[in-house]
Amino acid sequence: MKPAFSILAILTAVLLSYGLYQALVVAPTDQLQGDVYRIIYYHVPSAWTAFLLFSINFVASIAYLVSRNPKADVLALVTAEVGVVYCTIVLVTGPLWARPVWGIWWTWDVRLTSTLVLWLIYVSYLFLRRFSSGGQTPVLAAALAIFGALDVPLVYFSIWFFRTQHPQPVVGGGGSIDPRMLHVWLLNWAAFLCFAGLVCWSRYRVEILQRELEEAQALQALLERNPQ
Amino acid sequence: MIGLANITRATLAKDLRLEWRSKDAINSMLFFSLLVVVIFSFVFNPTAEESRRIAGGLIWVAFLFAAIVALNQTWARELRNQVLDAYRISPAPANSLFLAKAIGNFIFVTVLEALMTPLFIVFYSLRALGPVYQLPIIAMLGTWALVVNGTFFAAISVRTRAREIMLPLLLFPISIPAVTAMVEATSAVLTGEFSTRFWIALLVAYDVVFTIACLFLFETVLHAE
Numbered sequence: 285m286k287p288a289f290s291i292l293a294i295l296t297a298v299l300l301s302y303g304l305y306q307a308l309v310v311a312p313t314d315q316l317q318g319d320v321y322r323i324i325y326y327h328v329p330s331a332w333t334a335f336l337l338f339s340i341n342f343v344a345s346i347a348y349l350v351s352r353n354p355k356a357d358v359l360a361l362v363t364a365e366v367g368v369v370y371c372t373i374v375l376v377t378g379p380l381w382a383r384p385v386w387g388i389w390w391t392w393d394v395r396l397t398s399t400l401v402l403w404l405i406y407v408s409y410l411f412l413r414r415f416s417s418g419g420q421t422p423v424l425a426a427a428l429a430i431f432g433a434l435d436v437p438l439v440y441f442s443i444w445f446f447r448t449q450h451p452q453p454v455v456g457g458g459g460s461i462d463p464r465m466l467h468v469w470l471l472n473w474a475a476f477l478c479f480a481g482l483v484c485w486s487r488y489r490v491e492i493l494q495r496e497l498e499e500a501q502a503l504q505a506l507l508e509r510n511p512q
Numbered sequence: 513m514i515g516l517a518n519i520t521r522a523t524l525a526k527d528l529r530l531e532w533r534s535k536d537a538i539n540s541m542l543f544f545s546l547l548v549v550v551i552f553s554f555v556f557n558p559t560a561e562e563s564r565r566i567a568g569g570l571i572w573v574a575f576l577f578a579a580i581v582a583l584n585q586t587w588a589r590e591l592r593n594q595v596l597d598a599y600r601i602s603p604a605p606a607n608s609l610f611l612a613k614a615i616g617n618f619i620f621v622t623v624l625e626a627l628m629t630p631l632f633i634v635f636y637s638l639r640a641l642g643p644v645y646q647l648p649i650i651a652m653l654g655t656w657a658l659v660v661n662g663t664f665f666a667a668i669s670v671r672t673r674a675r676e677i678m679l680p681l682l683l684f685p686i687s688i689p690a691v692t693a694m695v696e697a698t699s700a701v702l703t704g705e706f707s708t709r710f711w712i713a714l715l716v717a718y719d720v721v722f723t724i725a726c727l728f729l730f731e732t733v734l735h736a737e
Contacts, residue, residue: 401688405686408684411678412681412682415673415674416671424671424736427668434722434725435688435689442688442693442714
């Protein structure tokens with residue numbers, strides 16, 4: 285195991301536990317919502333991480349189509365997988381918070397719906413990878429990833445046209461947030477990013493090894509069939 | 513350019529002739545959407561006022577599901593006798609093949625819509641309160657939105673296991689904005705309560721973006737090994 289990997293693992297563990305402590309104990313309670321608001325320390329960083337991973341998937345897919353470098357394809361695969369996991373966390377923690385605060389589990393608001401559609405697109409991407417076989421999978425998957433990315437702005441505008449109910453972004457949206465809350469927020473985002481990086485890294489190694497193994501096995505079978 | 517148009521025309525003529533002789537796709541699409549119409553009218557049993565509100569959604573869901581039939585057989589038909597492999601090694605530009613298939617599907621689904629719409633009007637006693645002349649425009653833009661991506665994804669799904677089921681799994685998530693736009697625009701015309709302008713613009717944007725993307729990527733997908 286590379287030392288950098290161990291360092292990242294330790295850093296992730298420290299950041300996650302410190303972030304948990306900060307989010308649950310240190311961060312001030314919200315004036316209006318009470319303690320239930322604390323879920324945003326997981327909800328929002330997960331969303332940012334998922335969107336970042338999907339962007340990496342898009343770039344890696346283009347890179348694969350241009351260069352045909354299998355490493356770009358493995359990167360696209362692992363970011364899509366981990367991105368779907370983070371996106372699922374977003375879609376689960378959202379309703380948990382919405383029920384006590386909005387009084388409803390779900391509403392077809394622009395951010396919720398776009399995230400759901402994004403999740404659907406990437407789940408179909410993983411389906412395609414599962415159901416196609418052989419060397420064509422990376423090309424087909426990369427084409428689908430590009431279509432998915434092109435779809436995102438259209439999805440957003442189509443739903444934006446209905447009025448939106450989601451709280452407007454507090455960061456960069458002109459809203460106000462207690463600096464202590466922002467601090468915890470960013471801390472948790474850093475922790476989640478490290479964790480995502482760690483999982484992607486392990487998954488990347490596993491996938492590369494898996495492919496090497498399959499290649500070796502195919503070669504072995506070929507050699508056994510025609511000796512010399 | 514002339515080569516592209518000629519090959520497109522030849523392939524399209526071949527597909528139309530095949531369909532004209534067998535009528536497989538159009539018959540199954542027609543019967544399928546007829547079933548959807550009948551089942552929906554049992555399920556909802558709507559009054560004239562309600563019909564106007566839900567008909568846009570019903571029509572497009574019926575057409576979307578029915579179109580899958582035509583889209584699935586687009587490339588599956590070429591697998592027999594390795595025709596698709598022959599296409600792949602022929603010097604014909606890949607995009608002419610794609611355009612022929614997409615235009616062919618567009619014609620099939622348009623025929624389906626032309627035959628089914630009167631039936632919808634009768635079964636749901638529809639009378640539009642908005643600008644009716646916009647409906648053909650919405651129908652054409654919406655149909656192209658479905659078939660251009662549908663033809664592309666059919667070329668992907670034909671290469672997978674479980675190919676029949678794979679096409680809707682790939683096509684439906686990507687088509688969500690297009691379907692929303694078609695349904696909302698149609699409902700706007702039927703109820704006359706709001707403007708169609710935004711939705712038609714969205715459909716145009718969707719058509720342009722994905723037509724370019726398909727033409728750009730089709731050759732890569734066709735030659736994927």
